[in-house]
Each structure stands twice: as structure tokens, then as C-alpha cells.
Amino acid sequence: MKLAWLRSLETSHQDCVWACTWVPATDKSPGLLLTGSLDETVKLWNPEDLSLVRTNTGHCLGVVSVAAHPSGKIAASASMDSFVRVFDVESNNTIATLEAPPSEVWQMQFDPRGTTLAVAGGSSASVKLWDTAEWKLVATLSIPRPESSKPSDKGNNKKFVLSVAWSPSGRQLACGSMDGSISVFDVQRAKFLHHLDGHTMPVRSLSYSPLDPRVLVSGSDDERIHMYDAEGKTLFSSMSGHSSWVLSVDVSPDGQAIASGSSDRTVKLWDPKMRAAVQTMTNHTDQVWGVKFEGGGGGVRGSLLASVSDDKSISLYNYS
Amino acid sequence: MACVYIPVQNSEEEVRVALDQLPRDATDILDILKAEQAPLDLWLIIAREYFKQGKVEQFRQILEEGSSPEIDEYYADVRYERIAILNALGAYFSYLGKIETKQKEKEDYFILATQYYNKASRIDMHEPSTWVGKGQLLLAKGDVDQAFAAFKIVLDGDRDNVPALLGHACVEFNRGKYSSSLEMYKRVLQVYPQCPAAVRLGIGLCRYKLGQFERAKQAFERVLQLDPENVEALVALGIVDLQSNEASGIRGAMEKMQRAFDVYPYCATALNYLANHFFFTGQHFLVEQLTETALAATTHGSTRAHSYYNLARSYHSKGDYEKAGLYYMASVKEVNKPQEFILPFYGLGQVQLKLGDFKSSLSNFEKVLEVYPENCETLKAVAHIYLQLNQTTKAHEALKKAVRIDPRDPEAFLDLGELLISTDSGAALDAFKTARNLLKKANEEVSIELLNNIGVIHFERGEFELAQQTFKEALGDGIWVKLIDTETQSDSIRKALHQPMDASLASRMYKDMQIFHNLEKNGVSVDLPWDKITTLSNLARLFEQLHKTETASILYRLILFKFPEYVDAYLRLAAIAKARNNVPLSIELIRDALEVDDKNPDALCMLGDLELKNDDWVKAKDTFRAAKDASNGKDSYATLCLGNWNYFAAVRSEKRAPKLEATHLEKAKELYTKVLVEHPANMYAANGAGVVLAEKGQFDIAKELFTQVQEAASGSVFVQMPDVWINLAHVHFAQGNFPLAIKMYQNCLRKFYYNTDSQILLYLARTHYEAEQWQDCKKTLLKAIHLAPSNYTLRFDTGVTLQKFSASTLQKTKRTVDEVRATVAELKNAVRLFSQLSAASNLQFHGFDEKKIETHVGYCKHLLEAAKVHCDAAELEDQQNRHRLELARQAAIREEESRLAEEQKKVKLEKRKQEDELKKVMQQEQHLERIKEHWKSSSGSKRKDRAQDDDEAGQGERRRRKSSNKKKKRDKKHVDDDQQEYEEDNTNTNYYQQDNQTNYQPNDNDNAPQDLFAAAGLEDSDADDNTGAPSSKRIRGWSESEDDEPEKRQPSSSPVRANSVEMQVSDGE
Known part of the structure; x- marks a missing residue:
């Protein structure tokens, strides 16, 4: 289990790079890397040599999240002005522009079958589900307010939703909030199941293990990475090692490793069995906002890992 | 039996006097001697006999009679005997003087002796025996030089005079000229071979002093051959034997001493x-x-x-x-x-x-050092005393000398290291390491304290890897190794450690002791010797520093599992929980600590901090007070906390009551000053004092203070003081030095926060705003939003920035189409931001005044319309330009086609086109005029007469607003303040700057200095980092106090030094 640095592109964007994801290969095109930046652009890259495939414009106020449809044909990008732009990967034609005022847009993810786009809705304390056929809002999964709080209580601001993740089966969905709680939903019944406690600061990233659908990995500003049993409501382990916020976590396609990106400028590879970091990459010079493994699970060993950072650069590593 | 015969006068008869039957009363003999006019030598013989028998009184009586004036007269021509009597008396008194211990009597005897010798000299100047006696007397008086002169006179006359030679030898011996003394003794032996054994004793002593022990021994042995009971020789021989330093020698020596003891x-x-x-x-x-x-x-x-x-x-x-x-x-x-x-x-x-009794002890050791300046033991003792007397420099000198003299003494290095620990950690480390190596070489056990100290210094110097190794070496093997080392963990331990935990309990994790129970259940013994607690706790603290916080927490819990009274472990766990924002757990842990020791000032201070975090102002103050009382006011940290509290209180009050504010500030200053008086090097107090000065508008002094603190803070890993950087930046900002302020904020963000602090980003944005760097300002705010998505103030500020940017672009006389387009785009963004806020305010996500947002929206829309006109105009111009070019090109083509034939037509066309253009240009100019007019009416028109008007109006307005806003948003103060700044922009777009400038002139209005500061927009920011008024501000306050902790805690909870050092540290602090 190790990471080998492959290549980096120093100034991939004009400004901080805040989001990245892999667009799966189609019959026409190989797998591509999709990045979003504060410079209001979204860029597509060929991982072979990190050459620029295309630059998409049209966003205002910084791109905070990107998501790719499992088909590899459609992708979505979201910016701080709370618009989601859904576009055709090949032609860059806008397919739809989504907004659900007054809720903001933070992390997004397509469900594994590609029928639904889940969008973390910020202050609305909910996750918005969009149908990918007609691009209609089909459901709002709201985090229930604590019994005690009055509706006017601004305390529910703490349930501000930042991150979202689908379980590999697509039946469950988890979202992380500013107050450190993680909420788990049953998607089909559009029902809130339970909270996962343990973090005490914003949870900015969530990732299910592709092998064991019960295992949910979370990264938080409290510098910890937690592994939960999302169904049994138990905390397997709490791993410390980053010296600042954990901004992004992703479980490797073989389910054997966890990658994390942190404000401490490092990318770490964790062995969940040892509950310890086994490797630390220090090639970035500013906060690492995104880490993402390529490949759609299935226990494959060996894949690419991408990381993006405030230092405007993109790095690729070989995971084996 | 020896007898003397006193001749009877005028007859042949003699009186026989048996010398061993001398009468008790010397007067009887004297009568006979006088009556018979006996020769003087008989007087002497009898006196000597009395002396030999110890009858000193009689001896004196006879001799004094024998030297009386009548005798002198009667025996006037018997010179030699008279001299002999006088000399005998002189010698007698010399001896008395020599053995007398009382100074007064001693001198009296010597005076008497001198008188007799002088009398003898008057009889015959050249009598050698008188000189010899004089020499002896001088020798007894310690007047070696004159004694020498006396003996010399004799020897000049007769170089073989034995008594003079002996005296001379004695003088030389006393002068330390042993070889020449030896020569003298040898001469005596040659001249007078049958001399008493004592002469050989002299030879032996000289040889001994010359270091010729063998020959000295021979001499002493010869003495013993001649006189087997010579005690001096026996003792001397014993001493020589002792010198050999061998067991047999010592035994022999003791036998000789024993013999001497038996003899005498x-x-x-x-x-x-x-x-x-x-x-x-x-x-x-x-x-x-x-x-x-x-x-x-x-x-x-x-x-x-x-x-x-x-x-x-x-x-x-x-x-x-x-x-x-x-x-x-x-x-x-x-x-x-x-x-x-x-x-x-x-x-x-x-x-x-x-x-x-250190003082007397010191003076005695110093006497030892005068004689043996290189005695290590004494140097160490002296150093120890200096340390007790707080004279560290002297202690340092002494120890340095000690280790220089004996570089193989681990103890000295240990002492030196402990001494240096507070002043020069590098040198201390070297000393400790040397001590460790020496101990290892000598195969002696290296104490856990020593290793602990080495580890702590490595830790302090940021050499974490070495620190960890050393701590582990100090701890040796034990349960902790199994807990730390994940690689070699056995399954049972791993199982116990990795027991899944119900997520709802996870937030109380740091109180969980289950893992140890599990371990014990699995047959793993959980033992922790008490002498390893300190080091284990240091190791845990190191893990914290390395961000292996979970491992650290397990170690702290292990300590508490075995020693539930170890307060520091509770406090560190509480600090870990606090860093994770888990306030309830943190408070609970501190309460546990207080249950062990309800007067622990550290715990109380931390509790106060947490209470502040919960907005429990009154409680917090009481807690800080309790902390201060618990330490009898000696704990500077508690005092500091109270100072901070007062400072927060000063800047927190929602309705600014100048009087209250001034009292609180004054109190804060007083407390900071108090700490500074006791500990002039306390950076936190200095920082606080700087803040109070800045509040009062004394920026230059404040700046100087901050700069000094900043320099001082850049030394140790435990001192992290981002606040002083921020404060310095604030001062630069307040003085209008924006580039420097920006640099300072950025450095601070990068150095201390990994660029994650949205509050500092806000300060940074504000500086960009003042410097009219709109793009930078916008980017900075967007980054801040990205970091703190739920902070709506940042969105509001972004909207205002965009609005301001657009307005300022539109006001420019020259602008490109792109600029205008960008303006329009940004205005649209602003409108969207404000609208979103407006919508959100319905849901009451934040505390903004809806109306105000509406005003912003309205204004932006209005600007947008204006901009659209500009945009249209600009685009029209652009089109026309292009059109013209196109036409020109076409014309050229046409020219080519029919240059001559169509010439007239072309002229006409040209004319028409020109007219057209003229008209368009006219239109455009009018348009511009209109817009300008509009601008003037909306904002510009006020400008001319605003100079005075605005300040008053602006401030008045601001105050009004402030109070009205505050009622609505109780604990959103900082939101308010930021808003306030921007509010002015809202109503009169251009105010802000002027406002600011005028505010720096204190003569208008009733501006008290702190108002000035406030007006400059600093009050929120400055307040923040030092401590912070309510809500978000407190975050800064917190971070400060937290920073305090490590420094403060050094003696106790963070790396705790082993016992002896602990003392020093607290002293140093």
C-alpha cells in the first residue's frame, strides 16, 4: 500500500483549486480529471500528461464543487453564487442550471446509478435531490431540528450542510454539517435515520467504502478522520495525525486505504487496519482541498489519485 | 650521683651539693652561693639542674639573683659566665614566649628575653652564644630575616658554630629553602659527628620536604637506630609510610604511630x-x-x-x-x-x-577555593549555593570551571545542565548528553530524570524525533509501549484498543477508561510505576505536538486510570477536547481536576476560559478571581486572565458607555502592568498592555511594544503568539500603512493557522478594501466564505465590496468596455448575494436587518441600471468602431473596384457618415453628462460641503444605527461592526474614506481617543484578537488564552521536568 508521485501541474488555474473529481471513461473518451477553482473556471484534464482538454467558464464567485455522472457523459459544477451548472462533458453545452433558493450549494454527488444528483444545501439544513432525467427537484432530505430548539433559533445554522456521500448501493445517503454531526438518510423512503456523533467541528468530506457499504469515512476541521459503521451507529476509530483541518477524504477503490487532504498542506494515506497514517506527501504548498481516487471500485488494486490545492496546482499519484 | 662542690671562701673546704638532692627552697642554695662567693659557673650548673628537675621557679630565682646588679658589680670581670646566665634566662623566656598562646603574655615574655640578650650583648658584643640565642628568639617571634642575620653574624666569625648552623638551617627550612637547609644540617653532621639524633631528624624533614621520601626515610630510620624511642622520628616515618598510599605502608605507618604512642x-x-x-x-x-x-x-x-x-x-x-x-x-x-x-x-x-546557612557556607567554600581554585567538589558546592541564592551567573561560572577541570564528572555536567535549562537550552542539552554518555561509559544507570530532561529540551527545541526516542528510552518497557507502537501490537491489545464505540458516546471519548478494563480482562496487566508518570505525560504532550492526539489521549487516560489524582492529565485532556470545540466535555474534565484539587489555579483559569466561551461573563470573572486567590495572586496567568476579562468587558458593552469602558480599560492596564512588574518578560502581559495603549490611540508606543513581543515570541515551540502579529497588523492598518498590514496578516495566517482562519481573512479583506484593491478584497472574502460557509457576514461584506468596486469603476472618467462589462457582472453578483441574504433573512438564518439588505439591493439595482446605460454606450461605441473599420475596409475594396468612377459617390457617402458619427458622438456626450449629473445628485453633489458635515452626520448616523442594530442582534456584535463600516457605503457611497480620515483628527466632535480607534474600524478587530467581545470575537480571545497555556503550564502539565528542574522552571517563570 503506497502512493508514488507521478506528476504535478504548477499553475493549473489562476487561483486556488477547490474541487476535483474523475469523469469516467466513455467509448469516445478516456477518463478525465475535472477541477474547479476560485478563478471561476472549471477545467478538464487528460491525466496522461495533465494537458488541458477544455476550460469551462460561466460561473461567478468561485467554483466550490464538481461532480461527474457515472456514465462519464454529464458533469456538474457549482459555485458560491449557489448555481449548479449541468453540462455535457464532450460539447460543454449547458444541459441545465439548477438553483433552490434560498439554500446554497456546497458538495454534490451523483448516485451510483446516475439517476439522482445530491446537493448539500448549506443553511437549509438539507440535501436537495435532483432527478437527472428532467432536472427537477425531486426531494429535500431535511435534518430534523433538535426538539428543544425553537424554529427561530439560529442554532439550526449549526446544521449547515457541507458535505454529502452516497452509499455504494445508492440506498443510503450521508451528509456532514458545520457542528460536526453526520446525518444518515434512507433515500428511497426519504427518511432521516440517525446521527453519527463524534466530530465536534465542521465535517467537510465524507466517503463510503466501495467494499463494505456500512463503512463511512469522514474528515473534519477537528483534525480527525473517523470511521463509522453507518448502520450500527458505532465509531470504529478516530485517527489523528493531520496538524490542521481535514478537508477531503476518499476511500481507495480496493477499499484498503484512505487518502486525505488537509489544511496542513499534506496528502496522507491511511491504513484503516492499523488506524495510522502510512504515508505523507508534502508536495503541495498550501491547503489541499480535494483528494480523489480514479476508478469505480470493484476491488481493483492500483489506480490514480488526484489532489488539488490552494497553491493552484494539481498533483497525480499512483496508488498501489 | 653527680655532685658539685662549692669552695668555701678562704679555706680549702668545699660544700658538697648532691644535684639530685637540691633543697626545695632555692634560697638556701643561694645563701651558700652568695656567702661563699662561688664562681658563677656553679650558679649556672645548679640553676640548670633545677630546670632539668622541672623546678622552674628555683631556676628563675637563682638565675635572676645571678644576674642582679650586685653580682655584676662583684663579678665584673667574669664576663663569660655572666653572659651565660643572661643567655640562659633569655632562652628561657624565649621558650615561654614561644609556647604561650595568649598574645599579650607572649609579647611580655619576648620583651623580657630581648632585655636579657641585650644585657648580655652589652657585656660582650661579640659573644657568639648571645647571637645564637638572639637568633632563636627572633625565630620564635617569626622574624625569620632578622634571625638569619643574627646567625650569620655568628657564622661569619666561626663557620663551624654548631648551634648557629642549626639555627641557620632552621631559618632556611622555615623559608622553604629546604636544600640549603639540608646543606646546613649536613655541615653540622660533618663538624660534629656525634651530635644528637635530632640533627638527623632535620635532615629527614628536609629530604621529606624535597620529595626525597626514600632518603628521608633512611634519615628517620637512622635517628631511630640512634634513639629507638625518638617519637618525632617515629611519627615522621609513619607519615612517610602513609605517603606511599599502599595498604602495607599504611599498616606500617599505623604500627609506628602506635609505637610512638606507646613511647609517649x-x-x-x-x-x-x-x-x-x-x-x-x-x-x-x-x-x-x-x-x-x-x-x-x-x-x-x-x-x-x-x-x-x-x-x-x-x-x-x-x-x-x-x-x-x-x-x-x-x-x-x-x-x-x-x-x-x-x-x-x-x-x-x-x-x-x-x-x-548559605552565606557562611559560601564564604568557607570560597576560602577553600582560594587555596585550591580547581577543586571540583568545592566548585560544585559553591555553584549549588549560588543557585540557592539566585545568583545564576556565578553558579554557572563555577560549574563551567568544574567541568573544564574534570571533564569526566557526570555529576558536574548534570548540575550544569539543570542550571542552564532555563537560560540556554542548547548548552544544557550538551551538558546533559555528556553526563549521560559518561554514566553509560561507566556502566552506571542513567536516571529517568536525566533522560526526561534531555527529552524535554529536545522537545523545546523542536527536535521531536529525538525527544520521542529519549522519552521512550527513559520509560523503558511497559504497557505504554504496547499502546503506542501500532506495528508490534498483539491482537488482544489491538482488540481492546479498537473496540467499536457507540457513536453517541464518542463525544465523551476522553473520559473513557473502558479500554484499560478490557485490557485487564484480556489478561494484559496495566501497570505504571509512579516515577514514570512525569515522563509518560511528557511523551503524551509530545504526541499532542505531533498531532497524534488520540495516542496522547490514551496515555493521559492511562495515567488517570492508575493515578486519578494527577491533575495535569485531566487538564491536558480538557485542552484536547477544547481544541476540538468540545466544550461540555472539556468542562467536565476540568471539574474532575477540581475535584482532586479545588484550588488548582491552572484548572480554574481554564474553567474561566471555557465559561467565557459559553458567554458566562459573571461566572468567568468569579472563576478567574478564585484562580488568582488560590495562588495568592502569585500566578501571573490568573492575573492576566483577569486583565483580559476586563479588556473584553471594556470593548464588549453593547451600548458604549465611555465611563465604564474607561474603568475597565484602566483596570485591565493595571492588571497587565502588575504582571509586567513581577515578570518583565511576560509577553502576554506586554501584548495586553500594547492593546490597551492602542485602544487609547497611542499607536507608536503600542507598535513598539508589539514588535518587541513579536521578536521575543519567535523563540520556543511552546510560545505561539499569533495575536501579537495581528495586533501589529492592526496598528499598521490604523496608521494607514496598508501594504505592511496586508503582509503581516498574510504571514500570520500562513505561519500560525495554515491559512484557515476566516477572521484574519476578514481583517485582510478589510485592509484591501481600504487600499481600494477590489479584486483582492473580493477573492479574500470568497476564500473566507469557503472556509466559513455559514458566516453570512462574509457574504454581506462581499456584496458591499462588489458594489463599491462597481461604483468606483463607473466613476472613473476613462474606462474600457471590458471594465464596464465586469462592473455589470459584479453588480449582478452583488444583487444576487443581497437577494439571497434577504431571502435567507426570512428564514432567520442570520441577524441582518432585512430593510438594510433591501436598501443594498435597491442601490445595486439602481447602479446596475446606470451601468447598463454605460455598458450600452460603451458597447455602441465599440460596435461603431468596428463598423467604421468594416466600412473602411469595404470602401477600400470598392475603391479598388471602381476607384475613379465612384469617386464622387464615395465622397458623398463619406460626408454622410461623418455627419452620422458627429451626431452619435453628440448623443453619447449628452448621455454621459446625464449620468454624471445623476451621480452628482446621488452622491457626488454632497461632496463639496461634506468636509465637516459628513463627519458629524456620518458618525451621528453610525451611532444611531449601531444602537438600533444592536438591539436586534444581541450577540452578533462583530457582524454589526463590520456592517457598520459598510453601512456608510450604503447610504453615501463615498463616505467611508473621508470619514476615516477625519476621524484621525481628534479635535472634531467629542471623540475620545478610543472612539477614534473605534471609528477607524479597528475596535472590532483589535478587540478580537486579544480576547474578544462576545460571539465570534471570543474565538480569538480563546486562541490567545490557549496559547497562554503551554507557556504557563510548562512547569506542570506540558513537559514536566523532573523534580529538581521543576523548581528552576517555576523560578525562571
Whole structure:
């Protein structure tokens, strides 16, 4: 289990790079890397040599999240002005522009079958589900307010939703909030199941293990990475090692490793069995906002890992 | 039996006097002597006989009679005998003077002796025996040079005069010229081979002094051959044997001493040596007896000193320091010059040190050092005393010397290291390491304290890897190794450690002891020796520093599992929980700590901090007070906390009551100053003082203070003071030095926060705003939003920035189409931002005044319309330009086609086009005029007469708004303040700057200095980092106090140094 640095592109964007994801290969095109930046652009890259495939414009106020449809044909990008732009990967034609005022847009993810786009809705304390056929809002999964709080209580601001993740089966969905709680939903019944406690600061990233659908990995500003049993409501382990916020976590396609990106400028590879970091990459010079493994699970060993950072650069590593 | 015959006058008869039957009353003899006019030599013989029998009175009586004036007259021509009598008397008094201990009598005897010798000299100047006597007298008086002169006179007359030679030899011996002394003795031997054994004793002593021990021994042995009972020779021989330092030699020496003792039980020197011997064999009873006898037997100072010393040493070794001290003192009193016999001074110093009399002890050790400046033991003792007396520099010098002299003494290095720990950690580390290596070389056990100290220094110097190794070495093997080392964990431990935990309990994780119970259940013994707690806790603290916080928490819990009264572990766990924002757990842990020790100032201070975090102002103050009282006001941290509290209180009050504010500020200043008086190096207090100064508008002094603190803070890993950077940046900002302020904020963000602090980003944005760097301002705010998505203030600020940017672009006289387009785009963004906020405000996500947002929206829309016009105009112009170019091109083509034929037509076309253009341009100009007009009416028109108007209006307005806003948003103060700044923009777009400028002139309005500061927009920001008014501000406050902790805690909870050092650290602090 190790990471080998492959290549980096120093100034991939004009400004901080805040989001990245892999667009799966189609019959026409190989797998591509999709990045979003504060410079209001979204860029597509060929991982072979990190050459620029295309630059998409049209966003205002910084791109905070990107998501790719499992088909590899459609992708979505979201910016701080709370618009989601859904576009055709090949032609860059806008397919739809989504907004659900007054809720903001933070992390997004397509469900594994590609029928639904889940969008973390910020202050609305909910996750918005969009149908990918007609691009209609089909459901709002709201985090229930604590019994005690009055509706006017601004305390529910703490349930501000930042991150979202689908379980590999697509039946469950988890979202992380500013107050450190993680909420788990049953998607089909559009029902809130339970909270996962343990973090005490914003949870900015969530990732299910592709092998064991019960295992949910979370990264938080409290510098910890937690592994939960999302169904049994138990905390397997709490791993410390980053010296600042954990901004992004992703479980490797073989389910054997966890990658994390942190404000401490490092990318770490964790062995969940040892509950310890086994490797630390220090090639970035500013906060690492995104880490993402390529490949759609299935226990494959060996894949690419991408990381993006405030230092405007993109790095690729070989995971084996 | 020897007899003398006194001839009877005028007859042939003689009176026979048996010398052993001399009458008790000397008058009888005297009568006979006088009556018979006996020759003077008989007088002398009889007097001498009396002397031999110890009848000193009679001896004196006869001789004094024999030297009386009548005798002089009667025996006027018997010169030699008269001189002999006088000399005998002189010698007698010389001897008395020599042995007399009282100074007064001593001198009287010497005077008498001198008188007799002088009288003798008057009879015959050249009599050698008188000179010899004089020489002896001078020698006894210690007047070596004159004695030498006297002997020389004799020797000049007769170079073989034996007594003079002996005297001369003695002088030379006393002068330390042993070889020439030896020559003299040899001459005596040649001249007078049958001389008494004592001469050979002199030879032996000279040889001994010259270091020729073998030959000295031969000489002494020869003496013993001649006189087997010569005590001096026996003792001297014993000493020579002792010199050999071999077991057989010492045994032989003791046998000789024993013999000397048998021969003459009152020889003090022999007694001393015997006592010394029995001291080492541990027979203290004999020591006391022998030394007491010796003391009774001698009046000789240095011998008595030895005796007392032996006695003192005996008591010293028995632990009776009082008595030992007394005898050492007695011994010291017998010693004239310390260099003659130094040991009692050392002993006395030791005893006094033991009894706590540092000053006297020091002076005694210093005497030892005068004689032996290179004695390591003494140097160490002196260093120790200096340390107790707080004279660290001197202690340092002494120890440095000690290790230089003996670079193989681990103890000295250990002492040196402990001394240096607070001043020069690098040197301390070297010293400790040397000590460790020396101990290892000597195969001695390296103490856990030493390793702990080395580890702590590595830790402090940021050498974490080495620190970890050292701590682990100190701890050795144990349960902790299994807990730390994940690689070699056995399954049972891993299972216990990795027991899944119900997520709902996860937030109380740091109180969980289940893992240890599980371990015990699985048959793993959980043991922790008490002497390893300190080091284990240091190791845990190191793990914290390395961000292996979970491992650290397990170690702290292990300590608490075994030693639930170890308060520091609770506090560190509480600090970890606090860093994770888990306030309830943190408070709970502190309460646990307070249950163990309800007066622990550290725990109380932390509790106060947490209460502040919960907005429990009154409680927090009480807690800080309790902390201060608990430490009798000696804990500067508690005082500091109270100072901070007062400062927050000053800047927090929602309705600014200048009086209250001033009192709080004054109180804060007083508290900071108090800390500074006690600890001039306390950076936190200095920082606080700087803040108060800045609040009062004394920026230059504040800046200087901050700069100094900043420099001082950049030394240790435990001192992290981002606040001072921020404060410095604030001052730069307040003084209008924006580039420097920006740099400072950025450095601070990168250096201390990994660029994650949205509050500092806000300060940064604000500086960009003032510097009119709109794009930078916008980007900075967007980054801040990205970091703190739920902070709506940042969105509001972004909207205002965009609005301001657009307005300022539109006001420019020259602008490109792109600029105008960008303006339009940004205005649209602003409108969207404000609209979103407006919508959100319906849901009450934040506390903004809806109306105000509406105003913003309205204004932006209005600007947008205006901009659209601009945009249209600009685009029109752009189009026309392009059109014109196109036309020109076409014309050119046409020209090509029909240059001549169409010439007239072309002229016409040209004309028309020109007219067209003219018209368009006219239109455009009008348009511009209109817009300008509009601008003037909306904002510009006010400008001219605003100079005074605005300040008042602006501030008045601001105040009004402030109060009205605050009622609505109780605990959103900082939101407010930021808003306030922007609010002005809202109503009169251009105010802000002017406002600012005028605010720096304190003569308008009723601006108190702190108002000035506030008006400059700093009050929120500055307040923040030092401590912070409510809500978000407190975050900064917190971080400060947290920073305080490590520094503060050094002596206790963070790396705790082993016992001895601990003391030092707290001193240093």
C-alpha cells in the first residue's frame, strides 16, 4: 500500500483549486480529471500528461464543487453564487442550471446509478435531490431540528450542510454539517435515520467504502478522520495525525486505504487496519482541498489519485 | 650521683651539693652561693639542674639573683659566665614566649628575653652564644630575616658554630629553602659527628620536604637506630609510610604511630594520625578519645586544628551536624592561614550548607577555593549555593570551571545542565548528553530524570524525533509501549484498543477508561510505576505536538486510570477536547481536576476560559478571581486572565458607555502592568498592555511594544503568539500603512493557522478594501466564505465590496468596455448575494436587518441600471468602431473596384457618415453628462460641503444605527461592526474614506481617543484578537488564552521536568 508521485501541474488555474473529481471513461473518451477553482473556471484534464482538454467558464464567485455522472457523459459544477451548472462533458453545452433558493450549494454527488444528483444545501439544513432525467427537484432530505430548539433559533445554522456521500448501493445517503454531526438518510423512503456523533467541528468530506457499504469515512476541521459503521451507529476509530483541518477524504477503490487532504498542506494515506497514517506527501504548498481516487471500485488494486490545492496546482499519484 | 662542690671562701673546704638532692627552697642554695662567693659557673650548673628537675621557679630565682646588679658589680670581670646566665634566662623566656598562646603574655615574655640578650650583648658584643640565642628568639617571634642575620653574624666569625648552623638551617627550612637547609644540617653532621639524633631528624624533614621520601626515610630510620624511642622520628616515618598510599605502608605507618604512642602517649601528631586512622576504620569511639587526649596534650595550633577536625569529621559522619559544626568551627579558629590546613573549612562549609546557612557556607567554600581554585567538589558546592541564592551567573561560572577541570564528572555536567535549562537550552542539552554518555561509559544507570530532561529540551527545541526516542528510552518497557507502537501490537491489545464505540458516546471519548478494563480482562496487566508518570505525560504532550492526539489521549487516560489524582492529565485532556470545540466535555474534565484539587489555579483559569466561551461573563470573572486567590495572586496567568476579562468587558458593552469602558480599560492596564512588574518578560502581559495603549490611540508606543513581543515570541515551540502579529497588523492598518498590514496578516495566517482562519481573512479583506484593491478584497472574502460557509457576514461584506468596486469603476472618467462589462457582472453578483441574504433573512438564518439588505439591493439595482446605460454606450461605441473599420475596409475594396468612377459617390457617402458619427458622438456626450449629473445628485453633489458635515452626520448616523442594530442582534456584535463600516457605503457611497480620515483628527466632535480607534474600524478587530467581545470575537480571545497555556503550564502539565528542574522552571517563570 503506497502512493508514488507521478506528476504535478504548477499553475493549473489562476487561483486556488477547490474541487476535483474523475469523469469516467466513455467509448469516445478516456477518463478525465475535472477541477474547479476560485478563478471561476472549471477545467478538464487528460491525466496522461495533465494537458488541458477544455476550460469551462460561466460561473461567478468561485467554483466550490464538481461532480461527474457515472456514465462519464454529464458533469456538474457549482459555485458560491449557489448555481449548479449541468453540462455535457464532450460539447460543454449547458444541459441545465439548477438553483433552490434560498439554500446554497456546497458538495454534490451523483448516485451510483446516475439517476439522482445530491446537493448539500448549506443553511437549509438539507440535501436537495435532483432527478437527472428532467432536472427537477425531486426531494429535500431535511435534518430534523433538535426538539428543544425553537424554529427561530439560529442554532439550526449549526446544521449547515457541507458535505454529502452516497452509499455504494445508492440506498443510503450521508451528509456532514458545520457542528460536526453526520446525518444518515434512507433515500428511497426519504427518511432521516440517525446521527453519527463524534466530530465536534465542521465535517467537510465524507466517503463510503466501495467494499463494505456500512463503512463511512469522514474528515473534519477537528483534525480527525473517523470511521463509522453507518448502520450500527458505532465509531470504529478516530485517527489523528493531520496538524490542521481535514478537508477531503476518499476511500481507495480496493477499499484498503484512505487518502486525505488537509489544511496542513499534506496528502496522507491511511491504513484503516492499523488506524495510522502510512504515508505523507508534502508536495503541495498550501491547503489541499480535494483528494480523489480514479476508478469505480470493484476491488481493483492500483489506480490514480488526484489532489488539488490552494497553491493552484494539481498533483497525480499512483496508488498501489 | 653527680655532685658539685662549692669552695668555701678562704679555706680549702668545699660544700658538697648532691644535684639530685637540691633543697626545695632555692634560697638556701643561694645563701651558700652568695656567702661563699662561688664562681658563677656553679650558679649556672645548679640553676640548670633545677630546670632539668622541672623546678622552674628555683631556676628563675637563682638565675635572676645571678644576674642582679650586685653580682655584676662583684663579678665584673667574669664576663663569660655572666653572659651565660643572661643567655640562659633569655632562652628561657624565649621558650615561654614561644609556647604561650595568649598574645599579650607572649609579647611580655619576648620583651623580657630581648632585655636579657641585650644585657648580655652589652657585656660582650661579640659573644657568639648571645647571637645564637638572639637568633632563636627572633625565630620564635617569626622574624625569620632578622634571625638569619643574627646567625650569620655568628657564622661569619666561626663557620663551624654548631648551634648557629642549626639555627641557620632552621631559618632556611622555615623559608622553604629546604636544600640549603639540608646543606646546613649536613655541615653540622660533618663538624660534629656525634651530635644528637635530632640533627638527623632535620635532615629527614628536609629530604621529606624535597620529595626525597626514600632518603628521608633512611634519615628517620637512622635517628631511630640512634634513639629507638625518638617519637618525632617515629611519627615522621609513619607519615612517610602513609605517603606511599599502599595498604602495607599504611599498616606500617599505623604500627609506628602506635609505637610512638606507646613511647609517649601525649604526642598530639601521633594521636591525630591514629584518630584519623580509626575514623576511616569507623571506630568513632576511639577517635573521640584520641583526639581529646591530643587536644589536652598540645597547645600547638595546627595540631589542635587537626584534632578538632578529626572530632568534627567523626560527628559529621554520624550525622550530628550541630556538633560537627562546632568542632569544625573550633578547628578553623586554630588555623591561622587557610592554606595551612584547609579541610575544616570544607567540612564547615558542608555542614553549614546542610543547616541552610548559605552565606557562611559560601564564604568557607570560597576560602577553600582560594587555596585550591580547581577543586571540583568545592566548585560544585559553591555553584549549588549560588543557585540557592539566585545568583545564576556565578553558579554557572563555577560549574563551567568544574567541568573544564574534570571533564569526566557526570555529576558536574548534570548540575550544569539543570542550571542552564532555563537560560540556554542548547548548552544544557550538551551538558546533559555528556553526563549521560559518561554514566553509560561507566556502566552506571542513567536516571529517568536525566533522560526526561534531555527529552524535554529536545522537545523545546523542536527536535521531536529525538525527544520521542529519549522519552521512550527513559520509560523503558511497559504497557505504554504496547499502546503506542501500532506495528508490534498483539491482537488482544489491538482488540481492546479498537473496540467499536457507540457513536453517541464518542463525544465523551476522553473520559473513557473502558479500554484499560478490557485490557485487564484480556489478561494484559496495566501497570505504571509512579516515577514514570512525569515522563509518560511528557511523551503524551509530545504526541499532542505531533498531532497524534488520540495516542496522547490514551496515555493521559492511562495515567488517570492508575493515578486519578494527577491533575495535569485531566487538564491536558480538557485542552484536547477544547481544541476540538468540545466544550461540555472539556468542562467536565476540568471539574474532575477540581475535584482532586479545588484550588488548582491552572484548572480554574481554564474553567474561566471555557465559561467565557459559553458567554458566562459573571461566572468567568468569579472563576478567574478564585484562580488568582488560590495562588495568592502569585500566578501571573490568573492575573492576566483577569486583565483580559476586563479588556473584553471594556470593548464588549453593547451600548458604549465611555465611563465604564474607561474603568475597565484602566483596570485591565493595571492588571497587565502588575504582571509586567513581577515578570518583565511576560509577553502576554506586554501584548495586553500594547492593546490597551492602542485602544487609547497611542499607536507608536503600542507598535513598539508589539514588535518587541513579536521578536521575543519567535523563540520556543511552546510560545505561539499569533495575536501579537495581528495586533501589529492592526496598528499598521490604523496608521494607514496598508501594504505592511496586508503582509503581516498574510504571514500570520500562513505561519500560525495554515491559512484557515476566516477572521484574519476578514481583517485582510478589510485592509484591501481600504487600499481600494477590489479584486483582492473580493477573492479574500470568497476564500473566507469557503472556509466559513455559514458566516453570512462574509457574504454581506462581499456584496458591499462588489458594489463599491462597481461604483468606483463607473466613476472613473476613462474606462474600457471590458471594465464596464465586469462592473455589470459584479453588480449582478452583488444583487444576487443581497437577494439571497434577504431571502435567507426570512428564514432567520442570520441577524441582518432585512430593510438594510433591501436598501443594498435597491442601490445595486439602481447602479446596475446606470451601468447598463454605460455598458450600452460603451458597447455602441465599440460596435461603431468596428463598423467604421468594416466600412473602411469595404470602401477600400470598392475603391479598388471602381476607384475613379465612384469617386464622387464615395465622397458623398463619406460626408454622410461623418455627419452620422458627429451626431452619435453628440448623443453619447449628452448621455454621459446625464449620468454624471445623476451621480452628482446621488452622491457626488454632497461632496463639496461634506468636509465637516459628513463627519458629524456620518458618525451621528453610525451611532444611531449601531444602537438600533444592536438591539436586534444581541450577540452578533462583530457582524454589526463590520456592517457598520459598510453601512456608510450604503447610504453615501463615498463616505467611508473621508470619514476615516477625519476621524484621525481628534479635535472634531467629542471623540475620545478610543472612539477614534473605534471609528477607524479597528475596535472590532483589535478587540478580537486579544480576547474578544462576545460571539465570534471570543474565538480569538480563546486562541490567545490557549496559547497562554503551554507557556504557563510548562512547569506542570506540558513537559514536566523532573523534580529538581521543576523548581528552576517555576523560578525562571
